[in-house]
Amino acid sequence: KKQYRIAVIPGDGIGKEVMPEGLRVLEAAAKKHGVSLHFDHFDFSSWDYYEKHGQMMPDDWKEKIGKHDAIYFGAVGWPAKIPDHVSLWGSLIKFRREFDQYVNLRPVRLMPGVPSPLANRKPGDIDFWVVRENTEGEYSSVGGRMFPDTDREFVTQQTVMTRTGVDRILKFAFELAQSRPKKHLTSATKSNGISITMPYWDERVEAMAKKFPGVKWDKYHIDILTANFVLHPDWFDVVVGSNLFGDILSDLGPACTGTIGIAPSGNINPEGDFPSVFEPVHGSAPDIAGQGIANPIGAIWSGAMMFEHLGEKEAGRSIVDAIERTLAERTLRTRDLGGNADTTACGKAVAEMV
Amino acid sequence: KKQYRIAVIPGDGIGKEVMPEGLRVLEAAAKKHGVSLHFDHFDFSSWDYYEKHGQMMPDDWKEKIGKHDAIYFGAVGWPAKIPDHVSLWGSLIKFRREFDQYVNLRPVRLMPGVPSPLANRKPGDIDFWVVRENTEGEYSSVGGRMFPDTDREFVTQQTVMTRTGVDRILKFAFELAQSRPKKHLTSATKSNGISITMPYWDERVEAMAKKFPGVKWDKYHIDILTANFVLHPDWFDVVVGSNLFGDILSDLGPACTGTIGIAPSGNINPEGDFPSVFEPVHGSAPDIAGQGIANPIGAIWSGAMMFEHLGEKEAGRSIVDAIERTLAERTLRTRDLGGNADTTACGKAVAEMV
Ligand SMILES: CC(C)[C@H](C(=O)O)[C@@H](O)C(=O)O
Ligand SMILES: CC(C)[C@H](C(=O)O)[C@@H](O)C(=O)O
Numbered sequence: 001k002k003q004y005r006i007a008v009i010p011g012d013g014i015g016k017e018v019m020p021e022g023l024r025v026l027e028a029a030a031k032k033h034g035v036s037l038h039f040d041h042f043d044f045s046s047w048d049y050y051e052k053h054g055q056m057m058p059d060d061w062k063e064k065i066g067k068h069d070a071i072y073f074g075a076v077g078w079p080a081k082i083p084d085h086v087s088l089w090g091s092l093i094k095f096r097r098e099f100d101q102y103v104n105l106r107p108v109r110l111m112p113g114v115p116s117p118l119a120n121r122k123p124g125d126i127d128f129w130v131v132r133e134n135t136e137g138e139y140s141s142v143g144g145r146m147f148p149d150t151d152r153e154f155v156t157q158q159t160v161m162t163r164t165g166v167d168r169i170l171k172f173a174f175e176l177a178q179s180r181p182k183k184h185l186t187s188a189t190k191s192n193g194i195s196i197t198m199p200y201w202d203e204r205v206e207a208m209a210k211k212f213p214g215v216k217w218d219k220y221h222i223d224i225l226t227a228n229f230v231l232h233p234d235w236f237d238v239v240v241g242s243n244l245f246g247d248i249l250s251d252l253g254p255a256c257t258g259t260i261g262i263a264p265s266g267n268i269n270p271e272g273d274f275p276s277v278f279e280p281v282h283g284s285a286p287d288i289a290g291q292g293i294a295n296p297i298g299a300i301w302s303g304a305m306m307f308e309h310l311g312e313k314e315a316g317r318s319i320v321d322a323i324e325r326t327l328a329e330r331t332l333r334t335r336d337l338g339g340n341a342d343t344t345a346c347g348k349a350v351a352e353m354v
Numbered sequence: 355k356k357q358y359r360i361a362v363i364p365g366d367g368i369g370k371e372v373m374p375e376g377l378r379v380l381e382a383a384a385k386k387h388g389v390s391l392h393f394d395h396f397d398f399s400s401w402d403y404y405e406k407h408g409q410m411m412p413d414d415w416k417e418k419i420g421k422h423d424a425i426y427f428g429a430v431g432w433p434a435k436i437p438d439h440v441s442l443w444g445s446l447i448k449f450r451r452e453f454d455q456y457v458n459l460r461p462v463r464l465m466p467g468v469p470s471p472l473a474n475r476k477p478g479d480i481d482f483w484v485v486r487e488n489t490e491g492e493y494s495s496v497g498g499r500m501f502p503d504t505d506r507e508f509v510t511q512q513t514v515m516t517r518t519g520v521d522r523i524l525k526f527a528f529e530l531a532q533s534r535p536k537k538h539l540t541s542a543t544k545s546n547g548i549s550i551t552m553p554y555w556d557e558r559v560e561a562m563a564k565k566f567p568g569v570k571w572d573k574y575h576i577d578i579l580t581a582n583f584v585l586h587p588d589w590f591d592v593v594v595g596s597n598l599f600g601d602i603l604s605d606l607g608p609a610c611t612g613t614i615g616i617a618p619s620g621n622i623n624p625e626g627d628f629p630s631v632f633e634p635v636h637g638s639a640p641d642i643a644g645q646g647i648a649n650p651i652g653a654i655w656s657g658a659m660m661f662e663h664l665g666e667k668e669a670g671r672s673i674v675d676a677i678e679r680t681l682a683e684r685t686l687r688t689r690d691l692g693g694n695a696d697t698t699a700c701g702k703a704v705a706e707m708v
Contacts, residue, residue, distance in 0.1 A: 117585055118471055141550075143550040159513065192442055197510070223606070226580055
């Protein structure tokens, strides 16, 4: 029976506090479903590591974690100590690029027992996926500055979309839509204002749609699409967007379902040529770090997504069920959800439910 | 006493239905406050005009409307008949660029009597301005495509930020913040992902902030900022963003306050070298056009912003008051607000309240 080797990287801030709870729940589900897990722990991709070594990761980071079956990640970044472009581009964004994790996948689901900031929405009303392109688009490294410190100063930065990059994310999103009961895909665009790259995106969506005649699809400009997340979250099933649009929609979506503290994400290389990274959507949260009050459910749910990705559907499903039941009981919940349980108590509660 | 010359351009779809109500209310307020208005009506910037003349506007459009004190605009665009890049870039975006309307200004205010999609928010809780850069940024015309129809195909488009362009919008936003009781400015950024233009934006915000020591300011990445519009709309006072970020926030904001049908906007050239354009945020809405059911309040409120811009504060204020009272009475409201009044009945109701 296969043993999965998981690289565990807690990172910074509350990343270090939520990961033990994630591991606790992973182990409970593994035990229940007879899955064999092996964890390797790494301290890099953190401010602590940077302080000691002057870089975010060792030179041989790819050898160290590139052969694992998956990477289980906490959070990285501590803007007061280290600039984002060093910490994030030196780890998280490096993984996405160099491990070709071209899919960023995030569920948006209103869970029982979680108060939504939207009026009159019940669990079941909001249940969709955001599929984000994760390697190119608006997050390019091409551009620069001219005439610095003069009145003529200007900067430019290119958005880059390749046929390869756009088609593969659209294919993933259409396949996901096809696998779901509603078979509905929504594309985020802004081709009325961003006049070159976004019409190209639209063109590729149309071409890909022809290969998936069973999928109903529509598109919205990003401005009205964000409005519709608030006004009509029940309209969506699978929403696909560029790197920037997907980033926006996958924070806004979880906010509409109550708290970013419970939202999980996968940075996925679907072909399995490289390990995928599973991490909560929330960041390192310096403001609440060290107090033991962070919500571990984002990390725990990310663990469920990791099981799904490894093919262990039942183990994944049992974690999501345990999260739902824990939230529905409303007893052991963290402050962001109006309770006063600490991180560990919440993690233990979920582990017991598995 | 000065007579204001207003160019009236209804445009397409429901633009043509809401404008007569806007004019009705403008006239009522002008009469009450002794303001003298002269309207010149133009049929260009519409599908009808395009069908007859093969272009959106006459060659001498600048002579025709460039000397007016303001332009009162309905809506443009009819995607089934004419591509957006022809209709929008041939009119609305042309005005913004060629009349140097570098400020796009939109209020986000929860009005009495308007049901908010957010739970537990009352009028007074949400009351802020979105200030959007309106001439450069992500809406550039620089870029292109290579290797078409091959696997190597790619497109690029540049985001362009000039010191002039960034500084003048920030100055406008800081001045607006300074004039308000809370004196609070929020900047929309994404410097952790968009690594060249957005750090430049941040840098200019910091420099401008030094000139406004009385203004408290903060910044959020656009992803979490959209989340905070939903979770904490009471945090904001003046929010400034690039062309794209401002576009997104100024649709999302009005959605959080209930309906895009009542949201107004000004495309403003603060120096007064060119006329400014005042228009509802909603578009031409082909799906409901011709039925006389569109909400005219977006157009009416835009008229109030036009009065403000012309320096007729009292006339502007009396229109906003009339809108508030009409909405609070909950009797004459259009379908988007759960009523069944038609466009004209709603317009007349507001005009009578003035
Ligand atoms: C129609 C479109 C080009 C326009 C924009 O994106 O600027 C609209 O959304 C707006 O906000 O005025
Ligand atoms: C931290 C930041 C660079 C990152 C992103 O924008 O991709 C984050 O917001 C995310 O969504 O994972």
